[in-house]
Amino acid sequence: MRILTLIRQVLDAEESVRVRNGAVELEGSKLVMDTMDEYGVEEALRLREAGAEAEIVAVSVGPARAEEALRTALAMGADRGIHVVTDVSLDAIALSAVMAQIAKAEGAELIFCGGQEADWDSQALGAATAERLGWPQATWTSALELKGSTLVGKHEADEGSESFEVVLPAVVTTQQGLNEPRYPTLPNIMKSKKKEIRKETLEAYGAAPKVKVNGVEIQVKERLKKILDGKDAAGAAAQLVKMLREDAGVIA
Amino acid sequence: MILIVAEHANGKLSKSAYELASAARGLKREGGVTALVLGSGVASVAASAALIADQVLVGDSAELAQYDAEVWSAAVAQIAAEGEAEVVLIAGSRSGREYSPRVAVKLDAPLLEDVMSLKDEGGVLHAEHYTFLTRVTERVEAKAPVVVVTVKAGAFAPAVPGTTAAEQFDVDLELPKRRLVVTGSTKEKTGRIALIEADIVVSGGRGVGTPEGFVQLVEGLADQLGAAVGATRAVVDAGWRPYSEQVGQTGKTVQPKAYIAVGISGAVQHLSGMNKSKCIVAINKDGDAPIFKIADYGIVGDVKEIVPAMIQELRK
16 A cells, blocks of 8 residues: 655744745744644554555655655655655645645555645645545544554544544545654664655646735734732732723623 | 525524625625525524525435535535536635535635635635734635635624525535545533634633643633633643634634633644634743733733632622
Protein backbone atom coordinates (compact mmCIF):
# COMPACT_ATOMS: atom_id res chain seq x y z
CA MET A 1 0.00 0.00 0.00
CA ARG A 2 1.12 3.54 -0.67
CA ILE A 3 0.27 6.33 1.76
CA LEU A 4 0.55 9.99 0.78
CA THR A 5 0.97 12.63 3.45
CA LEU A 6 0.34 16.18 2.27
CA ILE A 7 2.85 18.60 3.72
CA ARG A 8 2.57 22.37 3.91
CA GLN A 9 5.26 24.70 5.13
CA VAL A 10 3.80 27.43 7.34
CA LEU A 11 4.79 30.14 9.76
CA ASP A 12 5.67 28.71 13.17
CA ALA A 13 2.64 29.31 15.41
CA GLU A 14 4.89 30.93 18.02
CA GLU A 15 6.19 33.55 15.56
CA SER A 16 4.52 36.94 15.41
CA VAL A 17 2.81 37.85 12.16
CA ARG A 18 4.14 40.79 10.11
CA VAL A 19 2.54 42.31 7.06
CA ARG A 20 4.47 43.81 4.14
CA ASN A 21 3.16 44.91 0.75
CA GLY A 22 -0.31 43.58 1.41
CA ALA A 23 0.81 40.09 2.36
CA VAL A 24 2.05 38.28 5.42
CA GLU A 25 5.85 38.49 5.41
CA LEU A 26 7.39 35.03 5.71
CA GLU A 27 11.01 35.84 4.91
CA GLY A 28 13.10 36.07 8.04
CA SER A 29 10.50 34.20 10.13
CA LYS A 30 10.72 30.64 11.34
CA LEU A 31 8.87 28.37 8.93
CA VAL A 32 7.95 24.81 9.82
CA MET A 33 6.00 21.85 8.61
CA ASP A 34 2.41 22.49 9.72
CA THR A 35 1.86 20.65 13.01
CA MET A 36 -1.42 19.38 11.55
CA ASP A 37 0.65 17.62 8.88
CA GLU A 38 3.00 16.17 11.50
CA TYR A 39 0.03 14.26 12.90
CA GLY A 40 -0.53 12.79 9.44
CA VAL A 41 3.07 11.65 9.00
CA GLU A 42 3.10 10.24 12.53
CA GLU A 43 -0.15 8.35 11.98
CA ALA A 44 1.13 6.88 8.70
CA LEU A 45 4.26 5.69 10.51
CA ARG A 46 2.17 4.18 13.29
CA LEU A 47 -0.05 2.30 10.85
CA ARG A 48 3.09 0.83 9.33
CA GLU A 49 4.55 0.00 12.73
CA ALA A 50 1.27 -1.74 13.60
CA GLY A 51 1.81 -4.11 10.68
CA ALA A 52 0.61 -2.42 7.51
CA GLU A 53 2.99 -2.86 4.60
CA ALA A 54 3.24 0.65 3.32
CA GLU A 55 5.42 3.07 1.49
CA ILE A 56 4.98 6.58 2.87
CA VAL A 57 5.37 9.43 0.40
CA ALA A 58 5.42 13.06 1.56
CA VAL A 59 4.08 15.55 -1.00
CA SER A 60 4.39 19.32 -1.01
CA VAL A 61 3.49 22.07 -3.45
CA GLY A 62 5.34 25.31 -2.83
CA PRO A 63 8.48 27.40 -3.29
CA ALA A 64 12.02 26.01 -3.11
CA ARG A 65 12.13 26.49 0.68
CA ALA A 66 9.22 24.01 1.13
CA GLU A 67 11.85 21.28 0.69
CA GLU A 68 12.83 21.88 4.32
CA ALA A 69 9.36 20.79 5.46
CA LEU A 70 9.60 17.70 3.27
CA ARG A 71 12.98 16.90 4.82
CA THR A 72 11.35 17.05 8.26
CA ALA A 73 8.79 14.50 7.12
CA LEU A 74 11.56 12.28 5.74
CA ALA A 75 13.51 12.63 9.00
CA MET A 76 10.42 11.49 10.91
CA GLY A 77 10.40 8.37 8.75
CA ALA A 78 8.61 8.98 5.44
CA ASP A 79 10.32 7.06 2.62
CA ARG A 80 10.54 9.66 -0.13
CA GLY A 81 9.23 13.04 -1.17
CA ILE A 82 7.60 14.74 -4.13
CA HIS A 83 8.04 18.49 -4.41
CA VAL A 84 6.04 20.45 -6.96
CA VAL A 85 8.13 23.61 -7.05
CA THR A 86 6.21 26.83 -7.60
CA ASP A 87 5.95 30.37 -6.29
CA VAL A 88 2.29 30.49 -7.28
CA SER A 89 0.05 30.50 -4.23
CA LEU A 90 -2.79 28.06 -4.84
CA ASP A 91 -6.04 28.04 -2.89
CA ALA A 92 -7.23 24.74 -1.45
CA ILE A 93 -9.59 23.88 -4.32
CA ALA A 94 -6.86 24.51 -6.92
CA LEU A 95 -4.23 22.69 -4.87
CA SER A 96 -6.48 19.64 -4.53
CA ALA A 97 -6.30 19.19 -8.33
CA VAL A 98 -2.52 18.75 -8.07
CA MET A 99 -2.77 16.46 -5.06
CA ALA A 100 -5.37 14.23 -6.73
CA GLN A 101 -3.26 13.85 -9.88
CA ILE A 102 -0.22 12.87 -7.81
CA ALA A 103 -2.31 10.38 -5.81
CA LYS A 104 -3.52 8.76 -9.04
CA ALA A 105 -0.06 8.62 -10.59
CA GLU A 106 1.35 7.09 -7.40
CA GLY A 107 -1.49 4.60 -7.02
CA ALA A 108 -2.04 5.79 -3.43
CA GLU A 109 -4.76 4.23 -1.29
CA LEU A 110 -4.64 6.46 1.75
CA ILE A 111 -3.99 10.18 2.01
CA PHE A 112 -3.35 12.17 5.19
CA CYS A 113 -4.02 15.88 5.21
CA GLY A 114 -4.13 18.52 7.96
CA GLY A 115 -7.60 19.23 9.38
CA GLN A 116 -7.07 22.98 9.36
CA GLU A 117 -3.92 24.56 8.03
CA ALA A 118 -2.18 27.11 10.21
CA ASP A 119 -1.69 29.70 7.46
CA TRP A 120 -4.98 29.67 5.52
CA ASP A 121 -7.23 28.56 8.39
CA SER A 122 -8.71 26.44 5.60
CA GLN A 123 -10.34 23.06 6.10
CA ALA A 124 -10.92 22.34 2.43
CA LEU A 125 -7.87 20.54 1.04
CA GLY A 126 -8.63 17.02 2.27
CA ALA A 127 -12.29 17.03 1.27
CA ALA A 128 -11.60 18.60 -2.13
CA THR A 129 -8.88 16.04 -2.86
CA ALA A 130 -11.23 13.21 -1.87
CA GLU A 131 -13.93 14.56 -4.18
CA ARG A 132 -11.57 14.77 -7.14
CA LEU A 133 -10.53 11.17 -6.58
CA GLY A 134 -14.10 10.01 -5.94
CA TRP A 135 -13.02 8.76 -2.50
CA PRO A 136 -14.75 8.98 0.87
CA GLN A 137 -13.26 11.13 3.60
CA ALA A 138 -12.93 10.98 7.36
CA THR A 139 -12.25 14.42 8.80
CA TRP A 140 -11.02 15.52 12.23
CA THR A 141 -9.94 12.03 13.22
CA SER A 142 -8.89 11.48 16.82
CA ALA A 143 -8.14 7.73 16.66
CA LEU A 144 -7.29 5.39 13.80
CA GLU A 145 -6.61 1.72 13.20
CA LEU A 146 -6.27 -0.33 10.02
CA LYS A 147 -8.05 -3.70 9.89
CA GLY A 148 -7.27 -5.29 6.54
CA SER A 149 -8.35 -2.63 4.08
CA THR A 150 -10.83 -1.02 6.49
CA LEU A 151 -9.99 2.05 8.52
CA VAL A 152 -11.64 2.04 11.91
CA GLY A 153 -11.55 5.22 13.93
CA LYS A 154 -13.14 8.07 15.79
CA HIS A 155 -13.72 11.60 14.63
CA GLU A 156 -15.44 14.79 15.68
CA ALA A 157 -18.81 15.70 14.17
CA ASP A 158 -21.02 18.79 14.65
CA GLU A 159 -21.91 17.87 18.21
CA GLY A 160 -19.96 15.11 19.86
CA SER A 161 -17.78 12.39 18.42
CA GLU A 162 -18.53 9.44 16.16
CA SER A 163 -16.96 6.03 15.63
CA PHE A 164 -16.63 5.14 11.96
CA GLU A 165 -15.47 2.53 9.50
CA VAL A 166 -14.45 3.20 5.94
CA VAL A 167 -12.98 0.92 3.30
CA LEU A 168 -9.87 2.21 1.54
CA PRO A 169 -9.09 4.17 -0.54
CA ALA A 170 -9.88 7.23 1.59
CA VAL A 171 -8.68 10.68 2.62
CA VAL A 172 -8.17 11.28 6.33
CA THR A 173 -7.77 14.69 7.93
CA THR A 174 -5.97 15.05 11.21
CA GLN A 175 -6.28 17.14 14.31
CA GLN A 176 -4.37 17.88 17.45
CA GLY A 177 -4.66 14.94 19.82
CA LEU A 178 -4.62 12.21 17.15
CA ASN A 179 -1.13 11.27 18.31
CA GLU A 180 2.12 12.71 19.65
CA PRO A 181 4.39 13.27 16.65
CA ARG A 182 7.91 11.95 17.17
CA TYR A 183 11.00 14.12 17.04
CA PRO A 184 13.39 13.17 14.28
CA THR A 185 16.49 11.53 15.80
CA LEU A 186 19.97 12.49 14.62
CA PRO A 187 20.57 9.18 12.77
CA ASN A 188 17.21 9.59 11.05
CA ILE A 189 18.02 13.19 10.12
CA MET A 190 21.29 11.96 8.57
CA LYS A 191 19.47 9.18 6.73
CA SER A 192 16.80 11.56 5.45
CA LYS A 193 19.40 13.58 3.59
CA LYS A 194 19.93 10.64 1.25
CA LYS A 195 16.24 10.05 0.64
CA GLU A 196 14.84 10.98 -2.74
CA ILE A 197 12.83 14.15 -3.27
CA ARG A 198 11.49 14.21 -6.79
CA LYS A 199 11.13 17.72 -8.19
CA GLU A 200 8.28 18.61 -10.51
CA THR A 201 6.83 21.75 -12.04
CA LEU A 202 3.33 23.09 -11.46
CA GLU A 203 2.83 23.51 -15.22
CA ALA A 204 2.65 19.73 -15.55
CA TYR A 205 -0.56 19.78 -13.50
CA GLY A 206 -2.35 22.72 -15.06
CA ALA A 207 -3.72 24.13 -11.81
CA ALA A 208 -4.45 27.83 -11.34
CA PRO A 209 -5.83 29.74 -8.34
CA LYS A 210 -9.59 30.20 -8.23
CA VAL A 211 -9.63 32.83 -5.50
CA LYS A 212 -7.81 36.16 -5.69
CA VAL A 213 -6.29 37.64 -2.55
CA ASN A 214 -6.60 41.41 -2.40
CA GLY A 215 -4.77 42.12 0.82
CA VAL A 216 -4.37 41.34 4.47
CA GLU A 217 -4.65 43.28 7.68
CA ILE A 218 -3.72 42.57 11.22
CA GLN A 219 -6.43 43.96 13.39
CA VAL A 220 -4.98 44.12 16.83
CA LYS A 221 -7.54 45.10 19.35
CA GLU A 222 -5.99 47.27 22.01
CA ARG A 223 -6.59 45.54 25.29
CA LEU A 224 -7.00 47.42 28.56
CA LYS A 225 -4.70 45.12 30.55
CA LYS A 226 -6.13 46.13 33.92
CA ILE A 227 -4.57 43.32 35.89
CA LEU A 228 -5.04 43.11 39.63
CA ASP A 229 -2.89 41.44 42.27
CA GLY A 230 -4.84 38.56 43.79
CA LYS A 231 -3.06 38.27 47.14
CA ASP A 232 -6.22 39.61 48.74
CA ALA A 233 -8.60 37.26 46.95
CA ALA A 234 -11.85 38.72 48.24
CA GLY A 235 -10.77 42.31 47.60
CA ALA A 236 -9.50 41.59 44.08
CA ALA A 237 -12.61 39.56 43.23
CA ALA A 238 -14.88 42.37 44.43
CA GLN A 239 -12.93 44.94 42.41
CA LEU A 240 -12.97 42.78 39.27
CA VAL A 241 -16.72 42.20 39.49
CA LYS A 242 -17.22 45.96 39.96
CA MET A 243 -15.10 46.73 36.88
CA LEU A 244 -16.93 44.14 34.75
CA ARG A 245 -20.27 45.58 35.85
CA GLU A 246 -19.59 49.30 35.78
CA ASP A 247 -16.65 49.91 33.42
CA ALA A 248 -17.07 47.13 30.88
CA GLY A 249 -20.81 46.65 31.34
CA VAL A 250 -20.55 43.01 30.33
CA ILE A 251 -22.25 41.43 33.34
CA ALA A 252 -25.47 42.26 35.10
CA MET B 1 -30.58 32.64 -7.82
CA ILE B 2 -28.83 32.39 -4.49
CA LEU B 3 -29.05 29.00 -2.81
CA ILE B 4 -28.78 28.72 0.96
CA VAL B 5 -28.54 25.33 2.63
CA ALA B 6 -30.61 25.62 5.79
CA GLU B 7 -29.22 23.58 8.67
CA HIS B 8 -31.44 22.33 11.44
CA ALA B 9 -31.16 20.36 14.64
CA ASN B 10 -33.74 18.76 16.91
CA GLY B 11 -36.57 19.74 14.58
CA LYS B 12 -35.68 23.43 14.58
CA LEU B 13 -34.10 25.65 11.97
CA SER B 14 -30.57 26.57 13.16
CA LYS B 15 -29.51 30.13 13.86
CA SER B 16 -27.02 29.77 11.01
CA ALA B 17 -29.91 29.49 8.50
CA TYR B 18 -31.15 32.95 9.51
CA GLU B 19 -27.61 34.29 9.20
CA LEU B 20 -27.25 32.77 5.72
CA ALA B 21 -30.54 34.37 4.67
CA SER B 22 -29.22 37.70 5.87
CA ALA B 23 -25.92 37.26 3.99
CA ALA B 24 -27.87 36.29 0.86
CA ARG B 25 -30.13 39.36 1.06
CA GLY B 26 -27.06 41.57 1.10
CA LEU B 27 -26.07 40.41 -2.39
CA LYS B 28 -27.43 42.18 -5.42
CA ARG B 29 -28.52 39.18 -7.45
CA GLU B 30 -31.72 38.56 -9.33
CA GLY B 31 -33.81 35.47 -8.85
CA GLY B 32 -34.28 35.68 -5.10
CA VAL B 33 -33.15 33.44 -2.29
CA THR B 34 -33.84 29.72 -2.42
CA ALA B 35 -33.50 27.69 0.76
CA LEU B 36 -32.70 23.98 0.57
CA VAL B 37 -33.74 21.81 3.50
CA LEU B 38 -32.32 18.29 3.69
CA GLY B 39 -33.39 15.70 6.23
CA SER B 40 -36.04 13.25 7.26
CA GLY B 41 -39.36 14.48 8.66
CA VAL B 42 -38.44 18.13 8.16
CA ALA B 43 -41.87 19.66 7.45
CA SER B 44 -41.70 22.06 10.39
CA VAL B 45 -38.16 23.09 9.53
CA ALA B 46 -39.20 23.76 5.94
CA ALA B 47 -42.10 25.86 7.23
CA SER B 48 -39.67 28.02 9.22
CA ALA B 49 -37.36 28.31 6.20
CA ALA B 50 -40.34 29.48 4.14
CA LEU B 51 -40.46 32.63 6.28
CA ILE B 52 -36.92 33.70 5.42
CA ALA B 53 -36.58 32.63 1.77
CA ASP B 54 -38.42 33.30 -1.51
CA GLN B 55 -38.66 29.62 -2.32
CA VAL B 56 -37.98 26.46 -0.33
CA LEU B 57 -36.78 23.19 -1.82
CA VAL B 58 -37.27 20.20 0.41
CA GLY B 59 -35.39 16.93 0.22
CA ASP B 60 -37.20 14.80 2.78
CA SER B 61 -36.31 11.11 2.86
CA ALA B 62 -35.08 8.40 5.19
CA GLU B 63 -31.75 8.41 3.35
CA LEU B 64 -31.24 11.97 4.56
CA ALA B 65 -31.92 11.22 8.22
CA GLN B 66 -28.22 11.42 9.02
CA TYR B 67 -25.63 13.80 7.63
CA ASP B 68 -22.92 12.44 5.34
CA ALA B 69 -20.37 14.53 3.43
CA GLU B 70 -20.76 12.65 0.16
CA VAL B 71 -24.56 12.54 0.30
CA TRP B 72 -24.90 16.21 1.26
CA SER B 73 -22.44 17.46 -1.33
CA ALA B 74 -24.19 15.46 -4.06
CA ALA B 75 -27.60 16.84 -3.08
CA VAL B 76 -26.45 20.45 -2.85
CA ALA B 77 -24.45 20.31 -6.10
CA GLN B 78 -27.41 18.77 -7.94
CA ILE B 79 -29.81 21.47 -6.78
CA ALA B 80 -27.29 24.25 -7.46
CA ALA B 81 -26.68 22.97 -10.99
CA GLU B 82 -30.38 22.42 -11.81
CA GLY B 83 -31.33 25.85 -10.48
CA GLU B 84 -28.29 27.54 -12.05
CA ALA B 85 -27.38 29.03 -8.69
CA GLU B 86 -24.83 31.85 -8.85
CA VAL B 87 -23.95 31.69 -5.18
CA VAL B 88 -24.27 28.74 -2.82
CA LEU B 89 -24.20 29.70 0.86
CA ILE B 90 -23.43 27.01 3.42
CA ALA B 91 -23.10 27.37 7.20
CA GLY B 92 -19.54 27.48 8.54
CA SER B 93 -20.33 24.58 10.86
CA ARG B 94 -18.06 21.56 11.10
CA SER B 95 -20.24 19.64 8.65
CA GLY B 96 -20.71 22.65 6.37
CA ARG B 97 -16.99 23.18 6.10
CA GLU B 98 -16.51 19.46 5.54
CA TYR B 99 -18.85 18.96 2.58
CA SER B 100 -18.63 22.42 0.95
CA PRO B 101 -15.24 21.70 -0.72
CA ARG B 102 -16.82 18.70 -2.44
CA VAL B 103 -19.64 20.91 -3.70
CA ALA B 104 -17.10 23.41 -5.06
CA VAL B 105 -15.20 20.66 -6.91
CA LYS B 106 -18.41 19.17 -8.34
CA LEU B 107 -19.48 22.61 -9.63
CA ASP B 108 -15.94 23.61 -10.67
CA ALA B 109 -16.47 26.65 -8.45
CA PRO B 110 -14.20 28.74 -6.26
CA LEU B 111 -14.71 28.26 -2.50
CA LEU B 112 -14.68 31.16 -0.05
CA GLU B 113 -14.32 29.73 3.44
CA ASP B 114 -15.75 30.95 6.72
CA VAL B 115 -16.40 34.49 5.52
CA MET B 116 -17.40 37.26 7.91
CA SER B 117 -18.38 39.72 5.21
CA LEU B 118 -19.73 39.27 1.71
CA LYS B 119 -20.29 41.89 -0.98
CA ASP B 120 -21.25 41.83 -4.60
CA GLU B 121 -19.44 44.35 -6.79
CA GLY B 122 -20.35 44.07 -10.45
CA GLY B 123 -20.75 40.32 -10.34
CA VAL B 124 -17.56 39.79 -8.33
CA LEU B 125 -17.93 38.42 -4.81
CA HIS B 126 -15.74 40.12 -2.23
CA ALA B 127 -15.26 38.61 1.20
CA GLU B 128 -13.15 38.81 4.32
CA HIS B 129 -12.02 35.88 6.40
CA TYR B 130 -9.45 35.12 9.05
CA THR B 131 -6.12 33.46 8.34
CA PHE B 132 -2.98 32.62 10.33
CA LEU B 133 -4.83 31.17 13.32
CA THR B 134 -7.34 34.07 13.30
CA ARG B 135 -4.58 36.62 13.66
CA VAL B 136 -4.92 38.09 10.16
CA THR B 137 -7.94 39.30 8.19
CA GLU B 138 -7.61 38.49 4.49
CA ARG B 139 -9.64 40.15 1.73
CA VAL B 140 -10.45 37.84 -1.15
CA GLU B 141 -12.53 37.91 -4.29
CA ALA B 142 -13.96 35.33 -6.63
CA LYS B 143 -15.61 35.70 -10.03
CA ALA B 144 -17.20 32.65 -11.60
CA PRO B 145 -20.61 31.49 -12.87
CA VAL B 146 -21.11 29.90 -9.45
CA VAL B 147 -19.25 30.51 -6.19
CA VAL B 148 -19.53 28.35 -3.05
CA VAL B 149 -19.27 30.22 0.25
CA THR B 150 -19.21 29.04 3.86
CA VAL B 151 -20.34 31.70 6.34
CA LYS B 152 -18.82 32.18 9.75
CA ALA B 153 -21.19 31.65 12.67
CA GLY B 154 -22.29 34.93 14.22
CA ALA B 155 -20.84 37.15 11.48
CA PHE B 156 -24.20 38.22 10.04
CA ALA B 157 -27.25 39.48 11.92
CA PRO B 158 -29.95 36.79 11.69
CA ALA B 159 -32.73 37.59 9.19
CA VAL B 160 -36.08 38.45 10.74
CA PRO B 161 -38.77 35.98 9.57
CA GLY B 162 -41.51 37.49 7.40
CA THR B 163 -45.23 36.88 7.78
CA THR B 164 -45.98 35.29 4.43
CA ALA B 165 -44.63 31.84 3.72
CA ALA B 166 -42.78 31.17 0.48
CA GLU B 167 -43.81 28.27 -1.69
CA GLN B 168 -42.30 24.86 -0.97
CA PHE B 169 -41.31 22.25 -3.54
CA ASP B 170 -40.23 18.66 -3.01
CA VAL B 171 -37.12 17.68 -4.91
CA ASP B 172 -35.95 14.35 -6.29
CA LEU B 173 -32.35 13.75 -5.42
CA GLU B 174 -29.90 11.28 -6.85
CA LEU B 175 -27.92 10.32 -3.79
CA PRO B 176 -24.75 8.25 -3.66
CA LYS B 177 -24.25 5.38 -1.26
CA ARG B 178 -22.71 6.25 2.11
CA ARG B 179 -19.20 4.92 2.43
CA LEU B 180 -18.21 6.34 5.79
CA VAL B 181 -20.18 4.06 8.08
CA VAL B 182 -20.96 5.60 11.47
CA THR B 183 -20.93 2.81 14.04
CA GLY B 184 -21.58 4.84 17.16
CA SER B 185 -21.80 8.35 18.50
CA THR B 186 -21.60 10.24 21.73
CA LYS B 187 -23.83 13.28 21.67
CA GLU B 188 -22.71 15.90 24.10
CA LYS B 189 -25.66 17.97 25.16
CA THR B 190 -25.82 20.15 28.19
CA GLY B 191 -28.66 22.25 29.51
CA ARG B 192 -26.50 25.35 29.07
CA ILE B 193 -26.58 27.95 26.34
CA ALA B 194 -24.61 26.97 23.21
CA LEU B 195 -20.98 28.10 23.21
CA ILE B 196 -21.00 29.97 19.92
CA GLU B 197 -24.24 31.80 20.74
CA ALA B 198 -23.44 32.88 24.29
CA ASP B 199 -22.84 36.50 25.38
CA ILE B 200 -20.58 35.32 28.18
CA VAL B 201 -18.24 32.32 28.08
CA VAL B 202 -16.41 31.00 31.12
CA SER B 203 -13.54 28.73 30.06
CA GLY B 204 -11.25 26.57 32.12
CA GLY B 205 -7.76 25.18 31.64
CA ARG B 206 -5.37 22.89 33.50
CA GLY B 207 -4.94 25.59 36.13
CA VAL B 208 -8.24 24.60 37.75
CA GLY B 209 -6.42 21.51 39.04
CA THR B 210 -8.90 18.64 38.78
CA PRO B 211 -12.15 17.70 36.99
CA GLU B 212 -13.92 18.47 40.26
CA GLY B 213 -12.19 21.84 40.39
CA PHE B 214 -13.46 22.55 36.88
CA VAL B 215 -17.05 21.81 37.93
CA GLN B 216 -16.79 23.89 41.06
CA LEU B 217 -14.98 26.89 39.61
CA VAL B 218 -15.81 27.10 35.90
CA GLU B 219 -19.33 25.66 35.95
CA GLY B 220 -20.02 27.45 39.21
CA LEU B 221 -19.07 30.84 37.77
CA ALA B 222 -20.86 30.11 34.48
CA ASP B 223 -24.07 29.20 36.31
CA GLN B 224 -23.89 32.41 38.32
CA LEU B 225 -23.50 34.46 35.11
CA GLY B 226 -25.84 32.46 32.84
CA ALA B 227 -22.79 31.80 30.68
CA ALA B 228 -21.66 28.98 28.41
CA VAL B 229 -18.78 26.72 29.44
CA GLY B 230 -15.60 26.38 27.38
CA ALA B 231 -12.42 24.38 27.85
CA THR B 232 -8.87 24.14 26.55
CA ARG B 233 -7.52 21.30 24.45
CA ALA B 234 -5.44 20.03 27.39
CA VAL B 235 -8.50 19.70 29.57
CA VAL B 236 -10.44 17.90 26.83
CA ASP B 237 -7.50 15.59 26.06
CA ALA B 238 -7.28 14.72 29.74
CA GLY B 239 -10.90 13.59 29.57
CA TRP B 240 -12.11 16.17 32.08
CA ARG B 241 -14.51 17.81 29.63
CA PRO B 242 -16.31 16.84 26.40
CA TYR B 243 -14.92 17.89 23.05
CA SER B 244 -18.02 20.00 22.37
CA GLU B 245 -16.72 22.52 24.91
CA GLN B 246 -13.29 22.89 23.34
CA VAL B 247 -12.33 26.40 22.25
CA GLY B 248 -9.40 26.91 19.88
CA GLN B 249 -7.90 25.96 16.55
CA THR B 250 -9.27 22.43 16.60
CA GLY B 251 -12.39 23.30 18.56
CA LYS B 252 -14.89 26.13 18.39
CA THR B 253 -14.26 29.78 17.62
CA VAL B 254 -16.17 32.16 19.87
CA GLN B 255 -16.45 35.93 20.10
CA PRO B 256 -18.70 36.67 23.08
CA LYS B 257 -19.13 40.02 24.82
CA ALA B 258 -17.05 38.63 27.69
CA TYR B 259 -14.66 35.69 27.73
CA ILE B 260 -13.51 34.71 31.20
CA ALA B 261 -10.43 32.47 31.16
CA VAL B 262 -9.91 30.55 34.40
CA GLY B 263 -6.55 28.84 34.89
CA ILE B 264 -5.70 29.17 31.19
CA SER B 265 -2.15 30.15 30.26
CA GLY B 266 -3.04 30.97 26.64
CA ALA B 267 -1.41 28.73 24.02
CA VAL B 268 -1.61 30.23 20.51
CA GLN B 269 -3.98 27.46 19.43
CA HIS B 270 -6.39 28.37 22.23
CA LEU B 271 -6.12 32.12 21.63
CA SER B 272 -7.06 31.62 17.97
CA GLY B 273 -10.47 30.43 19.14
CA MET B 274 -11.26 33.38 21.40
CA ASN B 275 -9.02 36.35 20.61
CA LYS B 276 -11.85 38.26 18.90
CA SER B 277 -13.93 38.35 22.08
CA LYS B 278 -15.02 41.89 22.93
CA CYS B 279 -13.78 41.75 26.51
CA ILE B 280 -11.27 39.21 27.78
CA VAL B 281 -10.89 38.47 31.48
CA ALA B 282 -8.06 36.28 32.79
CA ILE B 283 -7.52 34.68 36.16
CA ASN B 284 -4.25 32.81 36.47
CA LYS B 285 -1.49 32.33 39.01
CA ASP B 286 1.30 33.10 36.54
CA GLY B 287 1.47 36.81 35.79
CA ASP B 288 3.70 36.14 32.77
CA ALA B 289 1.15 33.84 31.11
CA PRO B 290 0.40 34.89 27.48
CA ILE B 291 -3.31 35.19 28.27
CA PHE B 292 -2.63 38.42 30.20
CA LYS B 293 -1.15 40.04 27.07
CA ILE B 294 -4.57 40.01 25.43
CA ALA B 295 -6.67 40.52 28.58
CA ASP B 296 -8.75 43.60 29.33
CA TYR B 297 -9.18 42.69 32.97
CA GLY B 298 -7.54 40.10 35.12
CA ILE B 299 -6.29 38.90 38.45
CA VAL B 300 -2.94 37.26 39.08
CA GLY B 301 -3.68 34.80 41.83
CA ASP B 302 -4.93 31.41 42.91
CA VAL B 303 -8.07 30.51 40.95
CA LYS B 304 -9.23 28.35 43.86
CA GLU B 305 -9.45 31.48 46.01
CA ILE B 306 -10.35 34.11 43.44
CA VAL B 307 -13.21 32.36 41.63
CA PRO B 308 -15.19 31.35 44.75
CA ALA B 309 -14.78 34.95 45.96
CA MET B 310 -16.15 36.19 42.62
CA ILE B 311 -19.11 33.83 42.83
CA GLN B 312 -19.83 35.10 46.31
CA GLU B 313 -19.51 38.71 45.18
CA LEU B 314 -21.93 38.09 42.29
CA ARG B 315 -24.49 36.59 44.67
CA LYS B 316 -24.62 39.78 46.70
